[in-house]
Amino acid sequence: MSIEVEGVVRRFGATAALEGVSLSIASGEFVALLGPSGSGKTTLLRILAGLEGTDAGRVLIEGADMTGVPARERRIGVVFQHYALFRHMTVFENVAFGLRVRRDRPAEAEIARRVRELLALVQIPELERRYPEQISGGQRQRVALARALAIEPRLLLLDEPFGALDALVRKDVRRWVRGLHDRLGISTILVTHDQEEAMEMADRVAVMEKGRIVQCDTAETLLRAPATPFVAGFLGEAARLTCRVRDGRAHFDLPLPPVEVRLPDGPALAFLRPAGLVLHAGVGPGQGGGVVRSIRDATEARSRAVVEVGGTLLDAVLAPGARLERGAPCRVEVQSALVFGADGARAEAEAVLLAT
Amino acid sequence: MRGPARVVAIPGFGLTMGITLAWLGLIVVIPLAALVIKPWELGVGGVIASLSEPRVWAALRLSFGTALLAALINLPLGLLLAWVIVRLRFPGRALLDGAVDLPFALPTAVAGIALTAIFAPNGWLGAPITALTGWQVAFTPAGIVLALMFVGLPFIVRTVEPVLRDMGRDAEEAAATLGATRPQTLWRVVLPALAPALLTGFALSFARSVGEYGSVIFIAGNLPMVSEIAPLLIVIRLEQFDYAGAAAVGLAMLTLSFGVLFLLNLVQRWLRRGRR
Numbered sequence: 001m002s003i004e005v006e007g008v009v010r011r012f013g014a015t016a017a018l019e020g021v022s023l024s025i026a027s028g029e030f031v032a033l034l035g036p037s038g039s040g041k042t043t044l045l046r047i048l049a050g051l052e053g054t055d056a057g058r059v060l061i062e063g064a065d066m067t068g069v070p071a072r073e074r075r076i077g078v079v080f081q082h083y084a085l086f087r088h089m090t091v092f093e094n095v096a097f098g099l100r101v102r103r104d105r106p107a108e109a110e111i112a113r114r115v116r117e118l119l120a121l122v123q124i125p126e127l128e129r130r131y132p133e134q135i136s137g138g139q140r141q142r143v144a145l146a147r148a149l150a151i152e153p154r155l156l157l158l159d160e161p162f163g164a165l166d167a168l169v170r171k172d173v174r175r176w177v178r179g180l181h182d183r184l185g186i187s188t189i190l191v192t193h194d195q196e197e198a199m200e201m202a203d204r205v206a207v208m209e210k211g212r213i214v215q216c217d218t219a220e221t222l223l224r225a226p227a228t229p230f231v232a233g234f235l236g237e238a239a240r241l242t243c244r245v246r247d248g249r250a251h252f253d254l255p256l257p258p259v260e261v262r263l264p265d266g267p268a269l270a271f272l273r274p275a276g277l278v279l280h281a282g283v284g285p286g287q288g289g290g291v292v293r294s295i296r297d298a299t300e301a302r303s304r305a306v307v308e309v310g311g312t313l314l315d316a317v318l319a320p321g322a323r324l325e326r327g328a329p330c331r332v333e334v335q336s337a338l339v340f341g342a343d344g345a346r347a348e349a350e351a352v353l354l355a356t
Numbered sequence: 357m358r359g360p361a362r363v364v365a366i367p368g369f370g371l372t373m374g375i376t377l378a379w380l381g382l383i384v385v386i387p388l389a390a391l392v393i394k395p396w397e398l399g400v401g402g403v404i405a406s407l408s409e410p411r412v413w414a415a416l417r418l419s420f421g422t423a424l425l426a427a428l429i430n431l432p433l434g435l436l437l438a439w440v441i442v443r444l445r446f447p448g449r450a451l452l453d454g455a456v457d458l459p460f461a462l463p464t465a466v467a468g469i470a471l472t473a474i475f476a477p478n479g480w481l482g483a484p485i486t487a488l489t490g491w492q493v494a495f496t497p498a499g500i501v502l503a504l505m506f507v508g509l510p511f512i513v514r515t516v517e518p519v520l521r522d523m524g525r526d527a528e529e530a531a532a533t534l535g536a537t538r539p540q541t542l543w544r545v546v547l548p549a550l551a552p553a554l555l556t557g558f559a560l561s562f563a564r565s566v567g568e569y570g571s572v573i574f575i576a577g578n579l580p581m582v583s584e585i586a587p588l589l590i591v592i593r594l595e596q597f598d599y600a601g602a603a604a605v606g607l608a609m610l611t612l613s614f615g616v617l618f619l620l621n622l623v624q625r626w627l628r629r630g631r632r
Contacts (some may be wrong), residue, residue, distance in 0.1 A: 051529050071532040078533045084526035088548040098534035101544070151534055
């Protein structure tokens with residue numbers, strides 16, 4: 001189902017949790033709300049679920065205004081952060097809950113059939129008689145998912161659903177959930193503060209900052225053309241460096257070689273991704289001297305390294321064929337950077353290589 | 357020769373267990389054992405004769421019946437109070453919170469005298485109640501139930517309150533998103549989650565009420581066969597130097613209480629199935 005969020009505002013006392021958020025989600029789309037804690041992503045999710053009211057703006061589902069429609073009538077499935085399973089019920093009863101409380105409650109045999117079908121779908125048919133405290137975190141999450149799917153939701157909301165899982169399980173579950181989405185085709189919104197999770201799972205990622213959606217795009221666009229310094233800094237592993245633009249060149253405050261950039265003169269902010277910062281053996285002339293502090297992934301085509309430049313540690317890669325060891329002096333080349341001018345958040349990307 | 361030392365996560369097992377058992381023995385097991393032994397001075401026939409007096413039966417029935425009724429009435433009341441304290445924010449909440457504990461702190465005799473004064477046929481509340489309904493509260497079993505409700509209420513509030521606070525609203529919100537109405541959520545989610553705590557509060561309130569003496573004797577009127585509670589009967593026998601007879605009533609109360617608490621524990625186990 002298509003979802004339309006139009007200028008939603010939500011205040012808690014004096015602080016605004018959401019300041020005019022608009023977002024539209026196509027039918028069957030998987031969108032992630034990504035942002036640091038306090039950016040309003042959970043509030044937005046709760047508003048969609050009907051657990052929280054709005055001070056202004058509205059939410060439309062399939063064109064129908066949801067304002068004033070209570071959560072129980074929205075048919076929106078929610079997987080809560082800590083799953084919120086009913087502890088006194090078996091796995092079976094947890095999943096059956098949404099069917100049992102329905103006004104047109106199905107017959108017992110039909111409920112049992114649906115529940116078993118869902119448990120099979122989430123691959124835990126053998127757990128139906130267990131209680132939530134007798135199963136693992138990953139299994140609980142599957143129960144929560146099955147329970148949410150039982151109401152045949154028009155929209156599925158996942159609130160940091162992988163936070164409680166350990167790293168190995170998380171990766172598997174992420175792929176599995178995305179696969180399930182592709183199979184069922186239910187529009188899904190994932191709330192997360194983990195950019196890797198958001199980018200891997202979602203069709204589009206809405207980056208939130210201080211109650212606003214600052215950019216909503218595919219992962220690739222977000223990385224290639226971030227709309228604001230916040231997005232550039234929040235996604236990827238870019239180092240944020242202050243610089244000053246003079247005559248089409250950005251001069252870093254750190255002793256790095258300047259880069260060419262089409263920006264007016266003045267202070268600016270540069271974001272350097274590890275791949276754009278290349279280390280060469282030997283100490284080059286002039287600026288750009290650094291010391292290798294650590295090297296990892298020596299097996300990969302391009303080894304990652306940490307280099308110290310002017311007292312600051314930066315993530316970088318080794319030039320092909322460069323042999324560098326920890327503690328060795330090196331020449332640092334800035335191959336690419338994203339630079340934001342001081343005049344608002346105007347992005348002027350692609351700084352080019354400058355011959356040294 | 358000693359085997360390899362066992363690795364125990366919590367040290368001091370021997371010491372803490374020893375102190376616990378010694379203390380339990382000193383203040384619980386030995387006095388109770390004495391109580392269990394004492395009646396048999398009368399011989400088996402004597403104990404049976406002593407307990408089969410209609411007055412004893414009436415007193416035991418009254419004590420356990422009123423305690424059960426008071427605890428039953430307190431159950432929804434205590435739940436409501438805990439709910440108000442945990443869930444609602446209003447001026448004077450802290451005051452109300454503190455007031456719940458007053459029955460713990462107040463000498464029960466003082467509570468008994470106060471309740472008697474208010475609910476006596478000529479009291480502030482007793483007079484209008486009698487005038488309107490013809491019922492008399494003080495000096496009847498109704499008065500006993502009232503006094504026991506007063507004494508037992510905080511037990512239920514204080515056992516339910518932390519569980520309710522702990523529960524948070526997650527489960528209720530989940531129920532709402534799954535289509536449950538508010539009553540359905542209360543009945544299917546909130547109450548079952550609180551059931552073990554409610555039962556514990558019920559058991560505590562009941563146990564306290566069975567043994568309650570101070571507040572009851574003032575309001576009960578103490579008419580043999582009508583409003584005379586078992587603890588009072590024990591005191592009466594003691595005053596007549598019938599120590600063994602008093603102990604026999606005590607033993608009967610002990611046995612009955614044990615039976616009830618045992619039963620409640622079985623229910624508790626069933627309620628807590630599947631939970632760690």
